[in-house]
Amino acid sequence: MRKSEFDRAVVDEFGEAYGRSLMRDLVLGALGDRTAKQALDDGVEPRAIWLALCIDTGVPEARRHGVGTIDPDRRG
Secondary structure (H helix, E strand, O other): OOHHHHHHHHHHHHOHHHHHHHHHHOEEHHHOOEEHHHHHHOOOOHHHHHHHHHHHHOOOHHHOOOOOOOOHHHOO
């Protein structure tokens, strides 16, 4: 998962404002008690951060995989 795909996944799942809040404020134990933003800044793979966010916020498994990619039919 690329950073751009991660960003799209966060916005698609949580909305822009709430997603930003989660990235900045939610401390994730699976990431060494860091926020998602701290983990990104520390070089943790975006996919690992995405999965940690999903688990801690209760995102159903069906919405955890394949998110963030651009639909090929929507490319310009």
